[in-house]
Amino acid sequence: MMEREIFRKILGRLRKDELRPVLQEWGHLGKRLHEIDFSHSKHSVHSYVVKGFMKNYPNGHPDAVGKLDLLCLQKHSAKRTWAVYHLKKEQDSPPNDVADPKEFEQRLRRELGVDFKKMELCVLQHEKALWVRICISKGSKTKPMLKNATYCVHFPHTPVLIVTNMKAATAESIKQAFVNVLGYCDIQDIRLTGRCVKSLAQLSLNKYSQGSFSQYRLNQVDLQPLSHGKKRKRTESEESITDPRIVFVNQKEKKQRLEILNDTFGPNPQPTLEKIEYKLETKFHGNHYAPGMRNQTGPFHCRVKFEGTSVIEGIKNLGKTELAVVPLPDHLAKVHSLAKNHFVLQDKSKANKSVQDSQT
Amino acid sequence: MGPQELVQLVAETQKKKFEELIQAYRLTGITVTTPEPDITRVCWDTAHKGTLCEPYYMEIQHKETLRILRHSLPYFVPLETVSQTLLNTDFKKFVASMSEYLAAYVNRRQEIVMLQKKYSDILIGEVESSHAADFVQFQLKLQPESEQIIEAKLTYEQLTDIIPTKVRIKVLLRNSANASDVIVNTQDIKHYKECFHSMELTKAVGEIID
Numbered sequence: 307m308m309e310r311e312i313f314r315k316i317l318g319r320l321r322k323d324e325l326r327p328v329l330q331e332w333g334h335l336g337k338r339l340h341e342i343d344f345s346h347s348k349h350s351v352h353s354y355v356v357k358g359f360m361k362n363y364p365n366g367h368p369d370a371v372g373k374l375d376l377l378c379l380q381k382h383s384a385k386r387t388w389a390v391y392h393l394k395k396e397q398d399s400p401p402n403d404v405a406d407p408k409e410f411e412q413r414l415r416r417e418l419g420v421d422f423k424k425m426e427l428c429v430l431q432h433e434k435a436l437w438v439r440i441c442i443s444k445g446s447k448t449k450p451m452l453k454n455a456t457y458c459v460h461f462p463h464t465p466v467l468i469v470t471n472m473k474a475a476t477a478e479s480i481k482q483a484f485v486n487v488l489g490y491c492d493i494q495d496i497r498l499t500g501r502c503v504k505s506l507a508q509l510s511l512n513k514y515s516q517g518s519f520s521q522y523r524l525n526q527v528d529l530q531p532l533s534h535g536k537k538r539k540r541t542e543s544e545e546s547i548t549d550p551r552i553v554f555v556n557q558k559e560k561k562q563r564l565e566i567l568n569d570t571f572g573p574n575p576q577p578t579l580e581k582i583e584y585k586l587e588t589k590f591h592g593n594h595y596a597p598g599m600r601n602q603t604g605p606f607h608c609r610v611k612f613e614g615t616s617v618i619e620g621i622k623n624l625g626k627t628e629l630a631v632v633p634l635p636d637h638l639a640k641v642h643s644l645a646k647n648h649f650v651l652q653d654k655s656k657a658n659k660s661v662q663d664s665q666t
Numbered sequence: 667m668g669p670q671e672l673v674q675l676v677a678e679t680q681k682k683k684f685e686e687l688i689q690a691y692r693l694t695g696i697t698v699t700t701p702e703p704d705i706t707r708v709c710w711d712t713a714h715k716g717t718l719c720e721p722y723y724m725e726i727q728h729k730e731t732l733r734i735l736r737h738s739l740p741y742f743v744p745l746e747t748v749s750q751t752l753l754n755t756d757f758k759k760f761v762a763s764m765s766e767y768l769a770a771y772v773n774r775r776q777e778i779v780m781l782q783k784k785y786s787d788i789l790i791g792e793v794e795s796s797h798a799a800d801f802v803q804f805q806l807k808l809q810p811e812s813e814q815i816i817e818a819k820l821t822y823e824q825l826t827d828i829i830p831t832k833v834r835i836k837v838l839l840r841n842s843a844n845a846s847d848v849i850v851n852t853q854d855i856k857h858y859k860e861c862f863h864s865m866e867l868t869k870a871v872g873e874i875i876d
Contacts, residue, residue, distance in 0.1 A: 405801035434797035463742035
């Protein structure tokens with residue numbers, strides 16, 4: 307009974323057009339999948355799926371729920387907020403990475419089994435990464451609950467782990483299990499969060515080829531040596547206003563601004579980040595607008611948050627639309643290459659002092 | 667034609683000649699240029715069986731020591747480990763090492779592409795692989811009308827390998843996930859494994875189905 311409800315809850319997350327391909331990939335219905343009429347209402351289709359599964363597996367199947375949950379998550383991963391972790395290794399020690407999903411699952415199950423007697427674990431390969439679902443039960447006699455599932459994405463041969471829904475009670479054990487399985491010595495939250503797994507991966511894995519250098523990564527610059535002609539450089543399309551009565555007096559400045567922005571951000575779409583947050587611990591610099599603050603000596607604590615559907619693209623557009631002075635300051639211009647979206651800005655003298663203190 | 671136009675034409679011809687020289691230089695596989703006074707750009711051009719594939723780039727700043735500024739190498743190449751030991755001690759070896767990783771990756775990837783293209787009639791579904799192509803999994807029928815399916819899992823333990831180091835073979839009956847449903851000829855399994863262990867992927871599959 308409990309399993310029926312769990313299946314209905316998971317299937318309810320999918321749109322009607324997504325049901326058939328997901329169930330096909332799930333593979334636990336076999337020939338019964340062809341007996342389901344997907345033109346019926348979602349509720350009816352869910353009932354057929356549950357019935358079909360119960361007929362195939364009257365005693366249930368240990369991995370069925372986990373696999374289906376993970377497949378549904380892959381379709382709608384943007385509904386969750388993900389955080390990026392960085393695995394650290396000791397000098398000269400090679401990591402112990404594994405690309406085979408089954409072998410990875412076995413290793414992880416062994417590690418997690420030390421701390422947790424009852425859990426569900428599922429590892430699937432999706433878009434060249436290993437997607438992991440870990441569901442741990444509170445007691446040894448209770449079944450793991452759907453809402454307690456933690457989901458992780460790992461790219462083999464990289465020290466990056468992207469995680470969502472990690473509960474405080476099990477966080478340390480799960481992190482330690484990944485550290486042990488992959489042969490690292492520590493794991494750190496790099497303060498990079500967002501909803502788009504692909505963009506988070508791009509920002510953390512390709513941080514040395516963002517901005518204008520993304521053209522080299524996407525092979526948009528040079529043709530192959532034996533082909534003739536030049537690759538057409540991808541440029542931003544300019545506004546084409548054909549009314550001859552309109553004269554632009556600042557064409558030169560506009561062109562310069564676009565060139566600087568192109569050098570900074572490149573012509574390709576920016577990775578999607580929904581939020582960038584700056585915590586300011588600098589002196590107040592707006593005395594011209596607030597003369598009363600002139601006598602303030604200590605730091606002016608302030609938090610600035612940029613939020614939107616794609617904040618980096620928005621920052622680029624601030625320069626394009628002349629709402630920000632170009633060239634942009636480093637903490638805005640280099641955001642795409644810093645692999646984080648939570649920053650602390652300090653005055654230079656204070657920052658140097660804290661670096662010196664940490665070195666002594 | 668006036669003297670100014672002649673000078674311009676000569677300059678353009680020389681420029682084109684230099685560009686062609688640079689293109690010819692790229693055929694060596696590794697090109698080093700200096701886009702700015704203190705920045706060196708290395709370009710690795712990759713190829714597979716005589717067909718040129720994509721180039722990879724790295725920009726290195728040289729002040730007191732060499733420092734990598736930007737690069738477009740795939741994220742699974744162990745750049746940090748190799749650069750810590752070789753970048754400032756033996757630059758030639760560092761460049762050669764990167765070349766080895768890239769060549770091996772392109773080779774493994776293109777073998778998968780060729781396999782999908784050449785044997786699409788006997789492959790069941792897609793060939794699954796990791797991004798580094800160091801884990802490959804596929805199912806194929808020995809004959810187009812055969813009920814017997816070979817499930818192969820190939821692992822390349824080092825990212826510089828082009829022949830798999832670990833091969834697991836299962837023989838299944840179509841519509842059965844249970845390997846025990848098939849009477850297995852162990853000699854055949856041994857032969858299949860030997861093929862994968864000794865030759866590149868497409869050639870190995872060709873050898874198996876012949």
